[in-house]
Amino acid sequence: MSVQSDFQEKVSACFRPWQRSFQFWVRAVDIYTGYKVFQLRVGFEKNVQKQEAMWERQHEVAAEKIYNMCSDLGGFFLKVAQLIGKPDLAPAAWVRRLVTLCDQAPATPYNVIRAVLEKELDQNLDELFESFDVDPLGSASIAQVHRARLKGDKKDVVVKVQHPGVQELMMTDIHNLQAFALYLQKIDIKFDIYSLTKEIEKQIGYEFNFLREADAMNRIRRFLYENNKKSPVMVPQVIRDIVTRRVLVMEYIDGTPILKLGDEMAKRGISPDGKIAAVARQNILKSLSLAYGQMILRSGFFHADPHPGNILICKGAEVALLDYGQVKDLPENLRLGYANLILAIADGDATRARESFKELGIDTLSKCEDEQKEMLKLARGMFDTKLPPGVKMLQPFSEESSVKKIAVEAFPEELFSILRTLQILRGLSVGLGISHSCAEQWRPIAEEALYNAGRLTDIDM
Numbered sequence: 001m002s003v004q005s006d007f008q009e010k011v012s013a014c015f016r017p018w019q020r021s022f023q024f025w026v027r028a029v030d031i032y033t034g035y036k037v038f039q040l041r042v043g044f045e046k047n048v049q050k051q052e053a054m055w056e057r058q059h060e061v062a063a064e065k066i067y068n069m070c071s072d073l074g075g076f077f078l079k080v081a082q083l084i085g086k087p088d089l090a091p092a093a094w095v096r097r098l099v100t101l102c103d104q105a106p107a108t109p110y111n112v113i114r115a116v117l118e119k120e121l122d123q124n125l126d127e128l129f130e131s132f133d134v135d136p137l138g139s140a141s142i143a144q145v146h147r148a149r150l151k152g153d154k155k156d157v158v159v160k161v162q163h164p165g166v167q168e169l170m171m172t173d174i175h176n177l178q179a180f181a182l183y184l185q186k187i188d189i190k191f192d193i194y195s196l197t198k199e200i201e202k203q204i205g206y207e208f209n210f211l212r213e214a215d216a217m218n219r220i221r222r223f224l225y226e227n228n229k230k231s232p233v234m235v236p237q238v239i240r241d242i243v244t245r246r247v248l249v250m251e252y253i254d255g256t257p258i259l260k261l262g263d264e265m266a267k268r269g270i271s272p273d274g275k276i277a278a279v280a281r282q283n284i285l286k287s288l289s290l291a292y293g294q295m296i297l298r299s300g301f302f303h304a305d306p307h308p309g310n311i312l313i314c315k316g317a318e319v320a321l322l323d324y325g326q327v328k329d330l331p332e333n334l335r336l337g338y339a340n341l342i343l344a345i346a347d348g349d350a351t352r353a354r355e356s357f358k359e360l361g362i363d364t365l366s367k368c369e370d371e372q373k374e375m376l377k378l379a380r381g382m383f384d385t386k387l388p389p390g391v392k393m394l395q396p397f398s399e400e401s402s403v404k405k406i407a408v409e410a411f412p413e414e415l416f417s418i419l420r421t422l423q424i425l426r427g428l429s430v431g432l433g434i435s436h437s438c439a440e441q442w443r444p445i446a447e448e449a450l451y452n453a454g455r456l457t458d459i460d461m
Contacts, residue, residue: 017172027069059093067097076173078141082307107139120244156252192411199416207325210248214238217324232291234320253320255312280317281432293442300330304417328417339446345439350376363410385426386437
């Protein structure tokens with residue numbers, strides 16, 4: 001019976017990628033054609049208010065379908081939900097539905113997790129840990145985390161364990177998304193989104209090696225702690241002798257997930273609309289943004305996944321940044337080119353923005369008369385966190401969008417991690433109800449980077 005069961009499992013594993021591919025394409029085509037048919041139908045309605053109501057209903061229908069696809073397929077599609085479910089980019093109906101997927105993924109049963117741990121660590125779990133919580137603190141697309149305590153220690157740790165068999169399925173998902181991106185790029189979207197999916201493939205591949213993640217966490221922790229009197233964010237300390245490719249043990253940091261900050265304030269009797277809450281939100285965003293400005297512009301090596309599930313708010317409104325599976329090491333020329341672009345955005349310098357795009361290898365094709373103005377708008381929309389006055393949500397692919405007026409024909413894969421990071425930070429800014437420009441905050445850091453490289457003769461101190 002066990003032989004038959006083993007054979008059935010092998011056959012099932014063989015067909016699983018085909019099943020996932022079929023499910024993805026059926027659902028993706030359904031969502032896409034639903035919008036295309038709706039665009040024809042809404043064109044017959046002349047009343048603007050009725051049009052808006054129709055669009056809202058269409059977005060709600062699509063949001064439910066996207067949610068079901070991402071939830072049912074899991075894995076990589078949970079990351080897709082994190083990417084598109086941002087309040088500054090996606091329709092509000094999408095955000096309301098997809099935000100709940102950011103921190104939720106099906107947990108692997110404890111007996112399977114225990115087997116993975118004992119195989120990886122070559123040791124019985126009871127010999128290593130004084131206590132080990134059976135229920136995980138959280139489960140994401142690649143791994144889940146458990147709270148535990150090592151024998152002979154008085155402090156708790158977090159044990160991150162990779163879901164078995166997830167890597168092969170995730171690569172299948174990425175290749176399907178790449179094919180869909182190529183189709184959209186040819187038909188609808190004048191942006192090099194295929195290169196984005198290639199960079200995602202590379203970054204996701206790195207996430208399956210926890211030894212690499214441990215090294216990245218240590219490197220970023222050392223940089224932030226050594227270059228500040230007090231680091232703007234807390235970074236967990238790795239327990240060095242308990243790390244393998246599939247298991248990572250680190251210090252436990254007590255805090256509230258940023259998405260639950262409002263609930264925590266309400267429990268403590270703090271009004272979410274009051275001054276104390278407003279100041280706390282400002283400080284949280286500034287600390288997080290400062291850490292990213294330093295990592296990207298001073299070091300070039302940065303945490304590239306600041307979605308809400310990776311951010312804890314600790315005592316005194318301190319920010320803890322978790323999960324270092326996605327990091328990026330920028331080449332020197334791109335670090336300095338981006339510093340130059342930050343100055344252009346902060347100063348509203350359209351000429352410098354155009355020159356920075358060329359320096360960074362971003363190839364554009366102008367389709368409008370006022371190219372200078374649209375180029376600056378494009379730079380701000382892509383690489384700053386502040387929305388234009390009166391705008392609550394960017395519509396990057398509407399007819400009035402700068403992306404429609406200035407086509408981005410080539411975009412270096414190396415820059416997509418910055419682009420994604422900035423888009424997520426903007427989503428956090430909008431979600432916290434704060435109008436914040438990272439370009440303005442980072443201007444002194446960008447000046448310092450260019451000055452140290454000999455590209456500026458003097459800077460404002």
